[in-house]
Amino acid sequence: MPPRLPEIPEAEPSASARRDPKLPPTSSHRNAFMKRQVPGIVLLAAILAVLPILPQPLQIPEYWVTLLNYIGLYALVALGLVLLTGIGGMTSFGQAAFVGIGAYATAYLSTQYGISPWLGLIAGVLLTALLALCLGAVTMRLSGHFLPLGTIAWGLSLYFLFGNMDWLGKYDGINGIPVLNLLGWHLESGRSIYYLIWAFVLLAVASVQNLLASRPGRAIRALKGGGLMAEAFGVDTAWLRVVIFIYAAVLAAVSGFLYAHLQRSVNPTPFGLNHGIEYLFMAVVGGVSQVWGALLGAALLTLLQDWLQNVLPKLLGENGNFEIIVYGILLVLLLQYARDGVWSYLARWWPTRPPAAVAPAPALPQRRRPQTGETVLQVERVRKTFGGLVAVNDVSFTVQAGEIIGLIGPNGAGKSTTFNLVSGVLKAGGGTVSLCGERIEHLNARAIARRGMGRTFQHVRLLPGMSVLENVALGAHLRGRAGVWRSVLKLNRQEEAQLMAEAARQLERVGLGAHLHEEAGSLALGQQRILEIARALCADPLLLLLDEPAAGLRYLEKQQLAALLKQLKAEGMSVLLVEHDMDFVMNLTDRLVVMEFGTKIAEGLPDAVRQDPAVLEAYLGGVDDELVVDAGEPA
Amino acid sequence: MDLSIAAILLQDGITSGAIYALLALALVLVFSVTRVILIPQGEFVSYGALTLAALQTQKLPGTCWLLVVLGVACLVAESARILRHASSRRRAWRTLPVLAGRFVLLPVALLGVTQALVQHGTVLPLAAQVMLALLIVAPMGPMVYRLAFEPLAEASTLLLLIVSVGVHFVLVGLGLVMFGAEGSRTTAFSDATLTLGSVSISGQSLWVIASSVVLIAALYVYFDRTLSGKALRATAVNRLGARLVGIGTAQAGRLAFLLAAALGAWCGMLVAPLTTIYYDSGFLMGLKGFVGAIIGGLGSYPIAAAGALLVGLLESYASFWASAYKEVIVFTLIIPVLLWRSLANPALDEGEA
Numbered sequence: 001m002p003p004r005l006p007e008i009p010e011a012e013p014s015a016s017a018r019r020d021p022k023l024p025p026t027s028s029h030r031n032a033f034m035k036r037q038v039p040g041i042v043l044l045a046a047i048l049a050v051l052p053i054l055p056q057p058l059q060i061p062e063y064w065v066t067l068l069n070y071i072g073l074y075a076l077v078a079l080g081l082v083l084l085t086g087i088g089g090m091t092s093f094g095q096a097a098f099v100g101i102g103a104y105a106t107a108y109l110s111t112q113y114g115i116s117p118w119l120g121l122i123a124g125v126l127l128t129a130l131l132a133l134c135l136g137a138v139t140m141r142l143s144g145h146f147l148p149l150g151t152i153a154w155g156l157s158l159y160f161l162f163g164n165m166d167w168l169g170k171y172d173g174i175n176g177i178p179v180l181n182l183l184g185w186h187l188e189s190g191r192s193i194y195y196l197i198w199a200f201v202l203l204a205v206a207s208v209q210n211l212l213a214s215r216p217g218r219a220i221r222a223l224k225g226g227g228l229m230a231e232a233f234g235v236d237t238a239w240l241r242v243v244i245f246i247y248a249a250v251l252a253a254v255s256g257f258l259y260a261h262l263q264r265s266v267n268p269t270p271f272g273l274n275h276g277i278e279y280l281f282m283a284v285v286g287g288v289s290q291v292w293g294a295l296l297g298a299a300l301l302t303l304l305q306d307w308l309q310n311v312l313p314k315l316l317g318e319n320g321n322f323e324i325i326v327y328g329i330l331l332v333l334l335l336q337y338a339r340d341g342v343w344s345y346l347a348r349w350w351p352t353r354p355p356a357a358v359a360p361a362p363a364l365p366q367r368r369r370p371q372t373g374e375t376v377l378q379v380e381r382v383r384k385t386f387g388g389l390v391a392v393n394d395v396s397f398t399v400q401a402g403e404i405i406g407l408i409g410p411n412g413a414g415k416s417t418t419f420n421l422v423s424g425v426l427k428a429g430g431g432t433v434s435l436c437g438e439r440i441e442h443l444n445a446r447a448i449a450r451r452g453m454g455r456t457f458q459h460v461r462l463l464p465g466m467s468v469l470e471n472v473a474l475g476a477h478l479r480g481r482a483g484v485w486r487s488v489l490k491l492n493r494q495e496e497a498q499l500m501a502e503a504a505r506q507l508e509r510v511g512l513g514a515h516l517h518e519e520a521g522s523l524a525l526g527q528q529r530i531l532e533i534a535r536a537l538c539a540d541p542l543l544l545l546l547d548e549p550a551a552g553l554r555y556l557e558k559q560q561l562a563a564l565l566k567q568l569k570a571e572g573m574s575v576l577l578v579e580h581d582m583d584f585v586m587n588l589t590d591r592l593v594v595m596e597f598g599t600k601i602a603e604g605l606p607d608a609v610r611q612d613p614a615v616l617e618a619y620l621g622g623v624d625d626e627l628v629v630d631a632g633e634p635a
Numbered sequence: 636m637d638l639s640i641a642a643i644l645l646q647d648g649i650t651s652g653a654i655y656a657l658l659a660l661a662l663v664l665v666f667s668v669t670r671v672i673l674i675p676q677g678e679f680v681s682y683g684a685l686t687l688a689a690l691q692t693q694k695l696p697g698t699c700w701l702l703v704v705l706g707v708a709c710l711v712a713e714s715a716r717i718l719r720h721a722s723s724r725r726r727a728w729r730t731l732p733v734l735a736g737r738f739v740l741l742p743v744a745l746l747g748v749t750q751a752l753v754q755h756g757t758v759l760p761l762a763a764q765v766m767l768a769l770l771i772v773a774p775m776g777p778m779v780y781r782l783a784f785e786p787l788a789e790a791s792t793l794l795l796l797i798v799s800v801g802v803h804f805v806l807v808g809l810g811l812v813m814f815g816a817e818g819s820r821t822t823a824f825s826d827a828t829l830t831l832g833s834v835s836i837s838g839q840s841l842w843v844i845a846s847s848v849v850l851i852a853a854l855y856v857y858f859d860r861t862l863s864g865k866a867l868r869a870t871a872v873n874r875l876g877a878r879l880v881g882i883g884t885a886q887a888g889r890l891a892f893l894l895a896a897a898l899g900a901w902c903g904m905l906v907a908p909l910t911t912i913y914y915d916s917g918f919l920m921g922l923k924g925f926v927g928a929i930i931g932g933l934g935s936y937p938i939a940a941a942g943a944l945l946v947g948l949l950e951s952y953a954s955f956w957a958s959a960y961k962e963v964i965v966f967t968l969i970i971p972v973l974l975w976r977s978l979a980n981p982a983l984d985e986g987e988a
Contacts, residue, residue, distance in 0.1 A: 091793050135970070138973050138974045139973050146976070148793065148796055149672065149796075150970070152674075153926065153967075153970075154966065156966045157963045157966040157967050161963050164959040164960060164963070277800050280800075281801075321808050321811050322808065322812075324804050324807065325808035325812075327801075327804055328801045328803070328804030328805030328808065329805055331800075331801035332782075332802060332805075335801070336786050336787060
């Protein structure tokens with residue numbers, strides 16, 4: 001006989017009692033004592049605003065204004081790359097080409113047709129967005145390295161196009177671009193356009209920060225892990241990739257527009273591949289996953305370049321392009337020894353703002369729940385073959401509302417494949433899957449999530465750098481509606497509060513209420529698995545799919561998990577779990593489905609299944625002694 | 636366009652296509668063994684061509700010095716690694732001299748020999764010049780791998796790609812320092828011409844095509860029939876698995892880079908008589924090899940070779956009709972290719988977790 005789990009108290013212990021006593025007091029305690037700090041962006045704006053207009057001895061010279069102008073221009077492009085590369089996990093070497101499109105659009109329209117530069121800005125942005133949409137739609141679905149290779153290729157193509165088009169002045173470019181005129185101000189001097197450039201930079205920083213702290217932002221941050229998890233919560237990852245690609249391209253085009261009117265002339269050279277690579281280099285130096293890293297990287301590289309251009313020829317002679325060698329070596333060393341960039345070192349001394357307490361907000365609407373006894377999931381004769389191997393052979397079972405069903409079997413039995421067929425990760429070769437009466441076997445994971453299936457993963461898939469609360473809020477993705485525009489403009493406050501309140505509520509429900517603002521990666525594995533359950537609950541699911549939730553857990557953690565699942569069942573949740581650990585499922589589930597070699601060999605109450613000769617045969621090779629039935633294996 | 640022009644363009648296209656095919660093979664080889672997308676492949680092409688050109692004009696090629704510098708850097712890096720761990724430190728008195736011999740003595744010997752040849756004005760036969768240039772350039776491959784990529788062997792493809800671009804920057808910059816901004820041509824391998832009807836085929840083109848075919852066949856035999864080739868393929872399929880059965884993945888990476896650098900330098904020496912090579916010419920050639928390799932999904936040797944041939948032909952005909960736009964046309968080809976690949980293989984990838 002298997003060892004029995006100790007009795008589990010009926011009532012769930014309160015959140016405070018469950019909390020690990022070793023952990024520090026929660027941040028919600030500290031919040032009350034923290035003063036509100038000035039956000040970094042306001043501070044930076046104030047410093048930048050006064051620099052050029054201080055009284056004479058303190059005022060920065062023209063040379064520094066010029067440097068600051070270029071830093072601003074580069075920072076805009078690098079900011080897009082932070083969003084694209086550091087946060088979204090994609091890389092472009094071709095951003096300089098987008099800068100070129102922004103610059104050439106305004107240059108051509110304002111010199112040839114005398115159109116206002118501001119219309120040129122709009123034209124450049126639209127053209128860039130359209131091009132990025134086309135390129136993105138083609139390349140964003142491809143795996144990691146095809147996109148950057150593609151960007152190298154079209155970065156070169158656009159450079160050669162600029163250089164060979166008669167109407168764009170070939171390699172000489174376009175001269176005599178008019179001065180920008182803003183509400184009657186002529187922005188002719190570097191000192192006057194300085195304000196415009198940095199206004200754009202700070203607006204861009206604020207927009208990216210707003211975006212990242214929102215519903216689409218959480219989804220963007222989930223792209224980097226490959227997107228499977230995000231898809232399971234209803235995020236359209238392919239489209240989201242295209243969106244941030246366009247966002248980055250538009251930031252580059254704006255930089256190009258400003259560049260054209262600062263220089264008053266354009267030629268193809270600054271839009272070549274080398275500069276595209278330099279932009280990426282700036283983002284990597286500064287810290288490719290932090291918004292402020294873009295500004296820091298642009299500043300460091302611009303100053304370094306300026307210095308190297310003065311120093312290197314004196315040291316090494318004129319014959320050669322030595323900066324490029326120094327750059328390259330620096331880049332390689334940096335990636336070998338300090339992948340997170342310079343900002344991550346500075347950030348340690350930067351005071352962090354305490355996380356805001358979760359404000360109460362009206363609850364999100366919920367789905368109609370099926371009554372106890374209604375069929376939630378019906379799997380009928382599903383079949384999946386990989387080549388000649390029949391991985392799942394006409395398997396049928398049902399899950400009723402308020403039931404916990406365990407799907408068990410030895411290694412290679414086809415449990416995980418069945419799980420993937422139900423959750424839409426794989427497409428069945430035959431048979432039907434219905435969720436609350438609706439056929440779902442032809443739908444993808446995203447559409448199935450929308451219909452009310454929440455899942456966890458065998459190997460925990462969290463965003464380790466994000467807070468527990470934000471990780472869980474990702475689960476409620478489909479219950480919010482705010483898109484990129486509303487998030488950038490901060491028109492999403494009410495919905496955001498609702499999503500956060502819902503996430504906090506689910507975390508309380510599973511007993512992680514004390515860890516809301518900790519980094520998800522700092523939790524123990526058992527807590528991370530429970531966090532995944534909270535995230536799935538956040539989607540307001542009709543059915544919870546758990547993929548080996550007990551794998552790798554310690555004994556006490558398993559007990560806590562079992563207690564949580566019983567609590568959820570008592571609240572009316574339906575659960576399908578795939579598991580290796582027999583002890584765990586025997587005491588928890590209402591019914592068991594046993595698979596071997598892709599075929600269902602038994603189904604029924606746990607005690608009956610345990611006596612079933614076919615099951616004993618499968619697990620123990622036909623030994624009929626009273627051996628312990630234990631297929632528990634380390635994950 | 637009449638038939639004879641078409642035939643000339645065809646010949647041009649096949650010749651450059653054969654070069655791109657060799658480069659594409661090297662790229663696929665390096666990518667599949669190390670996951671490095673070898674952007675600096677083109678620099679080996681330039682180095683090979685310009686080293687040969689320097690030898691032919693009785694000048695000491697700067698690559699000799701570069702090889703010594705790279706070797707010393709490798710020795711420093713290896714010594715640091717050996718001395719850091721107690722277990723390897725005990726055997727250091729035996730391993731360090733071997734490493735010093737490999738990384739420093741050999742390059743210094745090459746430098747000495749070349750310098751002596753140049754000073755005495757000895758004119759080597761062409762085959763010996765080519766051998767010497769190969770000996771100078773090819774070892775840079777594994778050295779670059781040791782310095783830039785080996786410490787990052789487990790990093791994501793994306794990170795390796797960024798490093799690869801950094802290495803490209805360094806090598807292009809060094810190319811300008813070593814060879815200057817002027818281009819060079821070398822003497823042809825053969826002056827013979829073959830006349831087929833109205834078309835005459837230059838001996839150099841025949842060399843290019845024949846050596847490409849031979850090398851492609853040799854690579855095929857190597858990967859399919861020899862143990863060392865199979866070990867490389869195993870590394871490509873599964874690094875950890877290969878390591879568990881005793882294949883040194885670091886050695887496999889160095890070997891892949893050695894082959895890539897040698898192939899690159901050989902390509903450079905093949906084209907140098909046909910077209911003037913500058914310090915940065917190799918980059919565009921390497922990228923065209925890439926377009927071919929991407930057609931094969933960076934995984935298939937025969938499709939990559941066929942893709943590279945297609946790129947060569949496209950370039951050749953494009954230069955007749957719209958010569959200013961030939962680069963644009965070749966590099967834009969990648970977009971429909973990527974579209975086709977994304978439609979053929981729409982699965983979400985999970986690799987870069």
